[in-house]
Amino acid sequence: xxxxxxxxxxxxxxxxxxxxxxxxxxxxxxxxxxxxxxxxxxxxxxxxxxxxxxxxxxxxxxxxxxxxxxxxxxxxxxxxxxxxxxxxxxxxxxxxxxxxxxxxxxxxxxxxxxxxxxxxxxxxxxxxxxxxxxxxxxxxxxxxxxxxxxxxxxxxxxxxxxxxxxxxxxxxxxxxxxxxxxxxxxxxxxxxxxxxxxxxxxxxxxxxxxxxxxxxxxxxxxxxxxxxxxxxxxxxxxxxxxxxxxxxxxxxxxxxxxxxxxxxxxxxxxxxxxxxxxxxxxxxxxxxxxxxxxxxxxxxxxxxxxxxxxxxxxxxxxxxxxxxxxxxxxxxxx
Amino acid sequence: xxxxxxxxxxxxxxxxxxxxxxxxxxxxxxxxxxxxxxxxxxxxxxxxxxxxxxxxxxxxxxxxxxxxxxxxxxxxxxxxxxxxxxxxxxxxxxxxxxxxxxxxxxxxxxxxxxxxxxxxxxxxxxxxxxxxxxxxxxxxxxxxxxxxxxxxxxxxxxxxxxxxxxxxxxxxxxxxxxxxxxxxxxxxxxxxxxxxxxxxxxxxxxxxxxxxx
Numbered sequence: 001x002x003x004x005x006x007x008x009x010x011x012x013x014x015x016x017x018x019x020x021x022x023x024x025x026x027x028x029x030x031x032x033x034x035x036x037x038x039x040x041x042x043x044x045x046x047x048x049x050x051x052x053x054x055x056x057x058x059x060x061x062x063x064x065x066x067x068x069x070x071x072x073x074x075x076x077x078x079x080x081x082x083x084x085x086x087x088x089x090x091x092x093x094x095x096x097x098x099x100x101x102x103x104x105x106x107x108x109x110x111x112x113x114x115x116x117x118x119x120x121x122x123x124x125x126x127x128x129x130x131x132x133x134x135x136x137x138x139x140x141x142x143x144x145x146x147x148x149x150x151x152x153x154x155x156x157x158x159x160x161x162x163x164x165x166x167x168x169x170x171x172x173x174x175x176x177x178x179x180x181x182x183x184x185x186x187x188x189x190x191x192x193x194x195x196x197x198x199x200x201x202x203x204x205x206x207x208x209x210x211x212x213x214x215x216x217x218x219x220x221x222x223x224x225x226x227x228x229x230x231x232x233x234x235x236x237x238x239x240x241x242x243x244x245x246x247x248x249x250x251x252x253x254x255x256x257x258x259x260x261x262x263x264x265x266x267x268x269x270x271x272x273x274x275x276x277x278x279x280x281x282x283x284x285x286x287x288x289x290x291x292x293x294x295x296x297x298x299x300x301x302x303x304x305x306x307x308x309x310x311x312x313x314x315x316x317x318x319x320x321x322x323x324x325x326x327x328x329x330x331x332x333x334x
Numbered sequence: 335x336x337x338x339x340x341x342x343x344x345x346x347x348x349x350x351x352x353x354x355x356x357x358x359x360x361x362x363x364x365x366x367x368x369x370x371x372x373x374x375x376x377x378x379x380x381x382x383x384x385x386x387x388x389x390x391x392x393x394x395x396x397x398x399x400x401x402x403x404x405x406x407x408x409x410x411x412x413x414x415x416x417x418x419x420x421x422x423x424x425x426x427x428x429x430x431x432x433x434x435x436x437x438x439x440x441x442x443x444x445x446x447x448x449x450x451x452x453x454x455x456x457x458x459x460x461x462x463x464x465x466x467x468x469x470x471x472x473x474x475x476x477x478x479x480x481x482x483x484x485x486x487x488x489x490x491x492x493x494x495x496x497x498x499x500x501x502x503x504x505x506x507x508x509x510x511x512x513x514x515x516x517x518x519x520x521x522x523x524x525x526x527x528x529x530x531x532x533x534x535x536x537x538x539x540x541x542x543x544x545x546x547x
Contacts, residue, residue: 006413006459034460042436042457043418054413056460082449086511106504106525107510109437111449112456169396243525 001044008031012125012185012217018055020187020215027138027207033057033217035078036112038105047131048138050061051079062116065089071225077116077218081171082107085113092311093250094223096232096251100174103236106243114219115146118211119182119198120173123165124245126150134146137206144206153247153312156319158273159307163206166270168245171267176277178222179249181222197330198273209274227263230255235326236269237318246270249317250326254285261285268302271319278302281323295327296320353541357401391402398462403429403471413459417451418442420458421468429498430471433527444468444501454524470496471504475538480546481505484539492530506539508547514540 008017015033022031034040035058043049060078065087084102085091105113127133134143146154146164149203154164158232161203172195180195199210214217226232236249249269255262264285268276281302285333299320306316339436395410403420409424411529418435421427421444430453437455445467475477481504484490491497503526512518516537528536 001414004413006396006457008462032455036455037457037460038452038455041457043437054457056457058460106440106527107507108440108443108452108521109448112451146489222340315449 001047002052004051004203006051006056008054008058009060009254012060012219014073015057015217016187016215018053018090019217021053023212025212025214025216026209027191029214030043031055033045035114036109036118038109038113039117043122043129046129048129057217068225070221071104075115075221075223075225077114077220079115080111081105081113081115081118082110085110087254092176093226094178094232096177096234096253097171097174097223100170100235100236100251102251103234103246103249115171115221115301118169119175119218119221120212121167121169121172124168124328125204127166130158131332137165137202137209138193138209140205147309149310150311153245153270154162154309154312156306156308156312157276157303158201159267159309160202160206161208161272163202164246164309165202166205167272167274168270170236170246170249170269171235171329172199172275173249173267174232175221175223176240176267176275177253177265178223178226178298179265182218183220183222184216185214185219186213190219198276200297202273227255229257231330233326233330235329237322238270248315248322250319250321250323250328252326253258254327254330256290256331259290261288261290266298266323267301268319268323270292271306271315278323280304285327290331292307292324292328294324295324298327299323366474396459398458400458400461400463403467409519411458411459413457415458416457417444417446417456417461417466418453421453421466424458427468427470430502431495431498433496433499436525439496439499440503441496441499441504443526445502445506448506448509450503467502473500479505481508481539482544484543485536488535488539488542489532489533490536490539491528496526496528496530500528500547502538504536504543507540508544512544519544 019031021028025037031053032040033055062078063078064076066074069073081101085098091098106198126134128137134147137146142288144163155166178194181194182198184191193211200208232253234251236246238244238247248271251267264282265280266281268278281298284298284301302323303316303320308316381547392412395412397410399408411420418432421430430444431441433439435454437452442454443450447465473482481501502521507522512522519537519540
């Protein structure tokens with residue numbers, strides 16, 4: 001690991017000022033914030049990230065989960081994954097989020113990892129993690145080793161000829177189905193970004209993963225209040241029963257009335273280059289009867305544009321079944 | 335390197351040696367046999383001593399104060415030092431093990447302010463003022479923690495390398511939300527890998543302690 005200067009931010013403006021000195025907030029940024037450290041230290045040990053300055057933001061007052069006056073929920077960027085998963089309001093009103101968090105990583109990692117850090121979690125693509133291999137995300141223009149290589153776990157939705165790396169987070173999939181808003185403070189003030197717009201598709205610039213600019217600090221995530229009668233579910237399929245990234249996952253947030261879908265939000269994990277909101281599946285479901293044939297129709301629509309690689313064709317059918325089953329779970333009469 | 339671990343003091347192999355000094359001598363002997371004559375091994379160069387050796391100045395080191403197993407300690411460390419390396423190399427608390435060093439195996443599990451974490455994925459500097467508990471802090475020979483005693487009773491290990499991490503995870507689990515079934519314990523222990531496969535015995539040990547609590 002390269003040497004770096006360590007400092008501890010005493011307040012938000014100190015962190016933002018330090019971050020603003022960096023020419024980028026994306027891959028290879030020379031200034032990095034550290035919170036839980038579970039991604040950053042891992043990648044620094046691999047020389048995938050080589051910051052010259054590490055700013056510890058753990059003492060900033062961003063560790064609360066609070067109900068908003070409008071009925072929504074405000075989640076501080078430094079709330080640990082385990083605390084968020086066990087928060088009583090999250091468990092009762094946003095079950096999909098609690099389930100997604102508890103299906104991710106291990107108990108130790110969940111005690112460390114934060115909300116903001118999980119949003120910015122990096123891909124597990126083996127070529128991104130190996131500096132001996134070509135990777136456009138790590139080294140723009142060097143090529144993509146996954147196209148002709150080991151791509152069994154990689155994405156089938158939102159890919160480009162330059163990158164097929166998967167966003168590995170479970171939390172992000174739940175937050176996408178919940179239509180979360182990311183609140184950012186930066187050198188130019190505060191702004192809010194809908195989670196759907198926060199993550200970028202790889203396109204020609206796979207090294208740009210999100211909208212964060214130098215000095216930007218995620219301060220909190222807010223969730224809208226869900227309408228009465230809304231149920232939510234996270235279903236994750238993987239190679240092991242526990243402590244493994246998703247091959248495929250589905251988050252369903254559904255309001256059902258008189259046996260029909262009134263309002264439904266669908267997001268998929270393990271298959272997209274970003275947490276994958278499926279507007280196509282939602283369009284099929286809205287207004288339709290709660291029925292297995294409808295679930296299957298929506299799942300087919302969600303995967304219509306799938307572009308599998310040499311080893312991950314199985315993910316198309318797996319994801320259809322995953323979403324079909326998640327819809328069944330979410331609409332079981334309480 | 336302590337006196338008893340110096341190569342050439344071969345007679346101690348036959349005497350009453352600790353597991354650690356025995357393994358350490360085996361390692362040195364292996365290097366000696368393959369790379370250089372025995373006589374040269376007696377002249378250990380300073381470069382071969384550990385980076386955390388007390389008394390050696392480290393460029394760019396910063397002071398960190400920790401409360402480790404109830405005792406206040408202050409060290410000067412390179413900012414790159416993980417909490418794991420700080421415990422093992424600077425504080426000589428070698429009960430906590432380094433397995434994968436990437437948060438995948440759980441061998442390095444310790445408690446920070448009462449919560450279990452992977453000490454390999456945290457810089458020690460991030461823990462200034464924190465309360466750290468390691469395997470050395472939960473029980474001693476003759477006065478074992480109930481979880482340590484249950485691991486012995488149920489044979490919850492084979493080679494023993496993952497054991498301190500398993501026990502630190504298991505002790506933390508006692509205070510976490512966890513259902514009653516074996517499956518619930520397995521889920522919450524999935525961050526601790528045992529390549530000998532002692533899992534059924536580990537689960538039995540944990541369930542015994544939970545039932546008696």
